[in-house]
Amino acid sequence: MSAAVLNVALVGNPNCGKTALFNRLTGSRQKVANYAGVTVERKAGDIRTASGRLMRLLDLPGAYSLSATSPDEAITRDVCLGRMAGEQRPDLLVCVADATNLRLHLRFVLEVRALGLPMILALNMCDAAARRGIVIDRAKLEAALGVPVVETVAVRADGVGTLLSQIDGALPPPPSKRPAGDLHAEVRRLIADAVSMPRRTAVIDDALDRWALHPVFGLAILSVVMFLIFQAVFTWAAPLQDGIDTLINGSADWLRTVLPDNTLRSLLVEGVLVGTGSVIVFLPQILLLFLFILILEESGYLPRAAFLLDRLMVGAGLTGRSFIPLLSSFACAVPGIMAARTIQDPRDRLATILVAPLMTCSARLPVYALLIGAFIPQQTVAGIFNLQGLVLFALYVAGIVSALAVAYTMKLIRRDTIEHALLLELPSYRVPHVQDVLIGLWERASIFLKRVGGIILTLTVLLWFLSTYPVAPVGFAGPAIDYSFAGRIGHAMEAVFAPIGFNWQICIALVPGLAAREVAVSSLATVYALSAAADDAAGQLLPLIAAQWSLATALSLIVWYVFAPQCVSTLAVIRRETGSWKIVAIAAGYLFALAYGASFITFRIASALS
Amino acid sequence: MDQRLRDLSLRTEAIVDRVEDLQSPDPIAARLRDLGFVAGEVVQVVATGPIGGDPLVVLVGYTRFALRRAEAARVFVRAAA
Numbered sequence: 001m002s003a004a005v006l007n008v009a010l011v012g013n014p015n016c017g018k019t020a021l022f023n024r025l026t027g028s029r030q031k032v033a034n035y036a037g038v039t040v041e042r043k044a045g046d047i048r049t050a051s052g053r054l055m056r057l058l059d060l061p062g063a064y065s066l067s068a069t070s071p072d073e074a075i076t077r078d079v080c081l082g083r084m085a086g087e088q089r090p091d092l093l094v095c096v097a098d099a100t101n102l103r104l105h106l107r108f109v110l111e112v113r114a115l116g117l118p119m120i121l122a123l124n125m126c127d128a129a130a131r132r133g134i135v136i137d138r139a140k141l142e143a144a145l146g147v148p149v150v151e152t153v154a155v156r157a158d159g160v161g162t163l164l165s166q167i168d169g170a171l172p173p174p175p176s177k178r179p180a181g182d183l184h185a186e187v188r189r190l191i192a193d194a195v196s197m198p199r200r201t202a203v204i205d206d207a208l209d210r211w212a213l214h215p216v217f218g219l220a221i222l223s224v225v226m227f228l229i230f231q232a233v234f235t236w237a238a239p240l241q242d243g244i245d246t247l248i249n250g251s252a253d254w255l256r257t258v259l260p261d262n263t264l265r266s267l268l269v270e271g272v273l274v275g276t277g278s279v280i281v282f283l284p285q286i287l288l289l290f291l292f293i294l295i296l297e298e299s300g301y302l303p304r305a306a307f308l309l310d311r312l313m314v315g316a317g318l319t320g321r322s323f324i325p326l327l328s329s330f331a332c333a334v335p336g337i338m339a340a341r342t343i344q345d346p347r348d349r350l351a352t353i354l355v356a357p358l359m360t361c362s363a364r365l366p367v368y369a370l371l372i373g374a375f376i377p378q379q380t381v382a383g384i385f386n387l388q389g390l391v392l393f394a395l396y397v398a399g400i401v402s403a404l405a406v407a408y409t410m411k412l413i414r415r416d417t418i419e420h421a422l423l424l425e426l427p428s429y430r431v432p433h434v435q436d437v438l439i440g441l442w443e444r445a446s447i448f449l450k451r452v453g454g455i456i457l458t459l460t461v462l463l464w465f466l467s468t469y470p471v472a473p474v475g476f477a478g479p480a481i482d483y484s485f486a487g488r489i490g491h492a493m494e495a496v497f498a499p500i501g502f503n504w505q506i507c508i509a510l511v512p513g514l515a516a517r518e519v520a521v522s523s524l525a526t527v528y529a530l531s532a533a534a535d536d537a538a539g540q541l542l543p544l545i546a547a548q549w550s551l552a553t554a555l556s557l558i559v560w561y562v563f564a565p566q567c568v569s570t571l572a573v574i575r576r577e578t579g580s581w582k583i584v585a586i587a588a589g590y591l592f593a594l595a596y597g598a599s600f601i602t603f604r605i606a607s608a609l610s
Numbered sequence: 611m612d613q614r615l616r617d618l619s620l621r622t623e624a625i626v627d628r629v630e631d632l633q634s635p636d637p638i639a640a641r642l643r644d645l646g647f648v649a650g651e652v653v654q655v656v657a658t659g660p661i662g663g664d665p666l667v668v669l670v671g672y673t674r675f676a677l678r679r680a681e682a683a684r685v686f687v688r689a690a691a
Contacts, residue, residue, distance in 0.1 A: 065644040069637055103671030104646055184648045200672050206656075209674070213657035213667055307676040311661035314678070320665075421638045421681055422665055423645070426674040 006055045007088045008167060011076060011112055012096035013105045014062030015300075015427035017124040019043075020154035020436050021096055022059040025164070032443050036086050039341060039577055040075050049168040058090065064104075066111050069421075070344035080115055092171055093119040094163070099129035099136060099151070100202070100428065102195055106187045109145070114178070118171045119147050122163055126151040128428070133198045140194040146175050155433045205428050212304050222305055226327065229292045233285050233331050234362070240284035248277035266468060267461070275460025278516045279453050282332060285362060287445055289331045293324060293339070294440045298432035303424050310422055316404040317411030319343060320422060322352040326403070329359035333570045334452050335444070337577055345420045351407050353577060354587055357570050358403040360396045363517040364561050368392060370521055374546040375554040398562050402594070451576060452569045459515040459568055467512060467526070481526050486511045490527075500560070500596060501553040501603035514568050517561065552606035556599040563598055565591035615647075615668065615677075615685035618655050624687035626651045626670075632684060639684050646671040647685050 012018045022030070026045030035042045043059040060079055061072035068074040075084065082089030095112050097105035109121055123129075123136060142149040150166050153159030191197075211217050252269050259265040296302045302324060310320030318326075321343045329336030336356045343349040372388050379387045463486065472483035481487050490508030497507050505527045513520030525541050545554070565571065565588045575584045618624055629647050631639045647653070647670055656674065657667040665678045 064641070067640065067644065069641055101672050104673045107644070107646070184646065184651075197672070201669065201674070205674075209657065209667075215658070215660035219660050303676065307657075307665060307667060308660055310676065310678070311659050311664045320676070419632075419638060419680060421641065422676055422678045423638070423641060423681060424665075424676040426667060426676060 004054060006053055006092065006167075007058070007090045008055055008092045008094060009058040009060050009079060009090035010094050010096055011060050011080065011108075012062060012124075013064055013098070013101075013108050015425060016062065016096045016098045016101070016105055017154045018062060018096045019059060020433060021122065021124060021152060021160065021163075022057065023436050023439050024154055024157065024160045026057055028439065028442075030439070030443075032447070035075055035084070037579070038071055038075070039579070040072050041341070042075075049164065051168050053168065055167065058087075064108065066108075066115075071346065072344055080112065080117070090117065092167065093117050094122055094167070095119055096122045096124050096152075099123045099126050100132060100134060102136075102191060103187060106190055107183050110183045110186055113145065113147060113175045116174050116177045118174050120163070120166055120172060121145060121147055121149045122152045123149060124152050124154050127153045127156070127159075128202075132202055135196045137194040141190065144190055144193060148172050155436075202428055208429055209304070209426070212301070213307065218304070218308050222308055225296070225301070225305075229289070229327070230330070232292060233289050237284040237288050241281050244277070244281050244284070248273060248281070263468075267464060270468075271461040271464035272457065275457045275464075275515070276453075278460065278519060279449070279456045282362070283445070283449075285331050286335055286448060287441065289328055289335065290441055290444045290448075291437070293328065294437050294444075295432050296324075298430060298437060298440075300427045300429045303426050306424060307426065315408075317407040317414075318351055318355075318404075319345065319348040319420070320424070322348065325352050325356055326359055329356040329361060332361050332363065333357045333359065333567065334573045335448055337570070337573045338444075338447065338451075340577065347414075347416065348420060350578065350583065351410055353574060354410065354583070354590075355403040355407050357565060357567070357587065357591060358399050358406065358563065360399040360562070361517070361567075363567070364395075366518040366521050367561050368395060368558065370524075370541060370545075371554050371558050374542045375549075375551055395558065395562060402563065406590070406594075451573055455569050455572045456515055460519075463512045463515055467523075479527060481508060499603075500599040501550070501556040501607070502560075503549070503553065506553075506557060510566065514566050516569070517567055550607070551610055552603050555606050556603035559602045560595050560599045563591055563595035565595070613687050613689075614683050615653060615655070615687050616666070616679045616682040618653075618687060620655050620658065623652055623654050623690040625690050626653055627686045627688050629684050630686065636684070638681055642677075642681070642684060645675060646673070652690065653685070653687060 010018050010022055022043065022045070026047055029047065030043055030045040033042050034040065040061055045057050047055050047057060049055055058079070060076040063073040063076040065073070066077045066080065068077045078084040079087050079090065080093065093112060093115070095109050097109055113119060121141075123138070129136065138149050138151060148166055150162045152163050212221055252273050255265065255269050255273065259268070293302075296305070306320030306323055308320075309323050313320050313322050322340075324342065325336045325340040327336075328339050333356045336359065337353050340349050340352045340356065343352055372391055376388045376391050381387050381390060466489070467481050467484050467486035469484055472480040476483055487508055489511055491504050493507040493510070494502070494504045502510075505524065508527050509520045509523040512523040521541070524545070528541065528544055571584050571588055574587055575581060578584075612627065613624070615624070615626075626647055626649055628649060629639050629642050651670055654669045655666050656669050659665050663679075665676045666682050667674050667676050668682065
């Protein structure tokens with residue numbers, strides 16, 4: 001027994017309500033990090049019990065079995081066995097089982113019991129069980145299992161009191177190690193003795209699934225859900241984003257008036273403020289996106305969506321579980337790649353991460369808007385469609401189609417014939433719990449800001465430096481940026497990009513655009529020596545480039561943006577999530593090759609036709 | 611009569627006979643057994659996917675799982691008594 005700190009680990013099947021229980025026990029005092037060397041989330045929290053003891057609570061990843069088939073399950077196994085480097089073997093295991101799903105969960109309980117560590121069984125969701133008329137003889141179960149059994153309701157604040165006092169008491173004696181017999185037979189015996197269950201499934205689940213899993217209505221419902229998410233992410237977030245934009249421009253103007261015109265001001269305004277701003281401006285969209293995904297996750301709908309789309313995704317070398325990461329990538333590839341953690345199979349996860357940047361993220365929209373506005377005529381096609389809208393739609397489709405094609409190609413190259421299972425549980429539907437959603441939202445938002453904020457800020461400052469120095473001498477003809485490092489890099493790049501129709505102005509704008517794609521618009525404005533007021537950069541730029549660029553160049557640049565890996569945050573997140581520079585090189589390499597090839601073809605064909 | 615779970619018609623109860631390994635070792639078969647696909651267990655296909663009827667949603671014990679047809683081919687069932 002350890003002296004002061006009691007190490008307690010929560011274990012249990014996926015969907016047993018373990019994380020909700022953890023949230024109720026620790027509240028907001030949780031630390032989320034990664035286990036060393038892997039991208040499995042490690043959630044821990046310290047609590048002081050009533051008797052004044054310090055308890056270190058670890059929320060282990062959900063597992064169906066200790067014979068692990070995924071990195072998550074391997075972590076749970078290794079921590080329970082005390083084989084995990086840097087992790088203390090728990091003094092006490094709290095095994096969580098869903099009272100409405102005991103046929104499945106008790107088997108894992110028996111497996112955990114065989115470890116011989118002191119343990120408590122928490123029968124979770126007892127309220128839902130009672131509503132369904134399920135009667136569990138707690139005392140009988142306790143006697144038969146030989147470990148303390150407590151009832152919990154993780155979604156109620158008072159639902160964990162018994163569990164806490166049980167933990168706070170003396171450690172229960174470790175269960176005697178008995179030969180592991182047929183666990184399933186033992187579960188059946190336990191259930192026959194201690195559980196009375198009027199019906200195998202909840203009536204409400206059956207009723208909802210009849211619609212949600214229906215081949216036609218199910219897809220219709222999924223389309224409506226996706227449409228609503230898009231609507232929310234792109235429409236509802238807009239006023240918030242405009243507000244943030246105004247605030248940042250206002251502060252920039254204010255700083256310009258109060259500070260003397262020197263290098264420090266330029267660094268603060270053009271570097272730090274604009275850099276932070278370009279991150280924060282995406283926050284409303286990303287928070288809304290996370291909110292929707294969390295609600296879908298908590299409600300139990302997500303696995304249903306994965307079921308509906310699995311066949312389509314498998315055909316392309318992905319999995320139904322790739323759906324959410326790819327959907328998220330329409331807002332931003334960074335949360336999308338982070339969401340790929342929910343794919344337990346390493347191969348499927350990698351394939352999803354590699355194609356996620358091809359989804360049209362919202363940072364591409366300002367660039368598309370500028371180029372479409374300048375080069376695609378406002379005209380009606382087939383009586384009802386707007387040509388500009390059609391082109392934008394085609395760009396979205398191009399992203400999706402190329403993602404599927406790339407995934408399919410990777411599948412061919414891999415020539416990996418090992419079967420990777422779906423084996424996906426469709427849990428009971430649940431009403432999402434506000435506190436759990438908020439905790440999840442806070443966690444994801446802070447991870448996003450940590451991942452992206454630092455990178456973008458650093459890059460913006462670096463790029464500010466590159467486009468400011470060396471300072472152009474007095475009397476230098478042309479925009480100052482032309483004389484700077486960025487300008488020189490842009491001119492050097494022109495040799496590479498001339499075959500796809502990019503002039504040196506575009507090349508220069510591509511450099512700062514590395515920080516965030518939409519920055520390319522304001523950079524173009526700078527290159528064309530427009531007044532730096534970023535608010536209306538696109539408005540002033542539009543007629544200018546319409547007059548100066550050829551249609552072929554514009555189309556080539558649009559196509560470039562469909563593929564180009566020019567978002568350092570995405571690459572950095574790929575590095576974080578895969579732990580491999582090689583994967584980053586592969587991602588950047590193939591995206592660059594695709595972008596260059598596609599732009600080349602576009603430019604040549606468009607030049608030949610015009 | 612020996613039948614594969616893959617070929618079971620929708621909403622028909624059947625009883626699991628065995629899960630066969632397609633190769634050795636077969637982690638997918640082992641996982642299916644862990645999830646409750648063991649002899650004597652009642653199973654039912656409750657939904658099929660919109661494209662090519664793949665994957666299946668199978669109710670085993672008190673739990674629904676989405677299984678691809680290739681996975682469900684390992685499970686042999688007989689008619690419910």
